[in-house]
Amino acid sequence: MTLTMAMPKGRIFEEAVQLLRSAGYNLPSSFEQSRKLIIDVPNESLRFILAKPMDVPTYVEHGVADVGVAGKDVMLEEKRDVHEVLDLNISACHLAVAALPTYQRGELNPKVASKYPNVASQFFKEQGEQVEIIKLNGSIELAPIMGLAGRIVDIVSTGQTLKENGLVELEQIRKITSRFIVNPASYRMRAGEIHDMVERLATVIEGDGSEDH
Ligand SMILES: Nc1ncnc2c1ncn2[C@@H]1O[C@H](COP(=O)(O)OP(=O)(O)OP(=O)(O)O)[C@@H](O)[C@H]1O
Numbered sequence: 269m270t271l272t273m274a275m276p277k278g279r280i281f282e283e284a285v286q287l288l289r290s291a292g293y294n295l296p297s298s299f300e301q302s303r304k305l306i307i308d309v310p311n312e313s314l315r316f317i318l319a320k321p322m323d324v325p326t327y328v329e330h331g332v333a334d335v336g337v338a339g340k341d342v343m344l345e346e347k348r349d350v351h352e353v354l355d356l357n358i359s360a361c362h363l364a365v366a367a368l369p370t371y372q373r374g375e376l377n378p379k380v381a382s383k384y385p386n387v388a389s390q391f392f393k394e395q396g397e398q399v400e401i402i403k404l405n406g407s408i409e410l411a412p413i414m415g416l417a418g419r420i421v422d423i424v425s426t427g428q429t430l431k432e433n434g435l436v437e438l439e440q441i442r443k444i445t446s447r448f449i450v451n452p453a454s455y456r457m458r459a460g461e462i463h464d465m466v467e468r469l470a471t472v473i474e475g476d477g478s479e480d481h
């Protein structure tokens with residue numbers, strides 16, 4: 269029976285496809301170029317659905333996909349009812365708080381802009397700081413420059429975006445890698461196939477797997 273896998277379009281996609289290929293899955297060479305959102309690979313009994321990275325856990329939670337690949341950032345933000353079974357150790361980056369170098373704490377209810385409102389609000393709560401979160405969908409670095417918010421919570425990878433926009437990192441919130449996630453019912457009903465996939469992927473994962481959950 270075909271197993272449905274939700275894949276994030278964009279950055280993670282290529283690395284995830286590469287990992288699957290190294291694990292021995294025979295995926296057609298046209299895979300990466302296609303604009304199709306559903307790609308069947310009958311010889312591997314796999315169906316791929318290509319979703320927005322933030323939506324992958326939603327497809328998996330609802331069971332329309334049995335398994336999927338999602339960034340830990342997305343898992344923390346979305347808090348979906350799925351099993352996170354493997355750290356794939358791909359698409360590494362980190363979540364951080366950043367601001368203009370001139371930023372000074374002190375304001376009452378200071379504003380923080382982020383594409384990750386839940387992560388940001390939990391982080392500042394844990395720090396005992398009351399903030400107002402402003403949800404943005406991208407170009408987060410604009411917010412401090414334009415005076416929309418004093419600080420941002422965003423993904424940092426090379427640090428180039430912060431640097432080119434004159435921002436500095438204040439604190440690292442946590443390291444991020446992509447995870448292999450599984451629908452709880454599929455995990456029970458299709459345990460054999462899913463364990464097989466997890467084992468195949470586990471053998472080709474690079475790094476020491478020391479990332480905490
Ligand atoms: N430099 C980076 N910036 C953003 N995400 C990164 C970076 N490096 C790795 N990632 C990972 O890639 C995922 C985001 O992928 P991508 O940037 O393609 O999508 P997106 O920006 O969330 O989507 P979209 O811009 O289409 O709304 C994140 O969830 C994160 O885990």
Ligand SMILES: O=P(O)(O)OC[C@H]1O[C@H](OP(=O)(O)OP(=O)(O)O)[C@H](O)[C@@H]1O
Binds near residue numbers: 407409423424429430
């Ligand atoms: O540290 P860097 O290597 O520069 O990467 C980090 C940047 O990449 C992401 O933005 P993205 O390119 O996804 O655009 P967005 O602003 O539309 O989210 C992220 O939100 C940062 O802005």
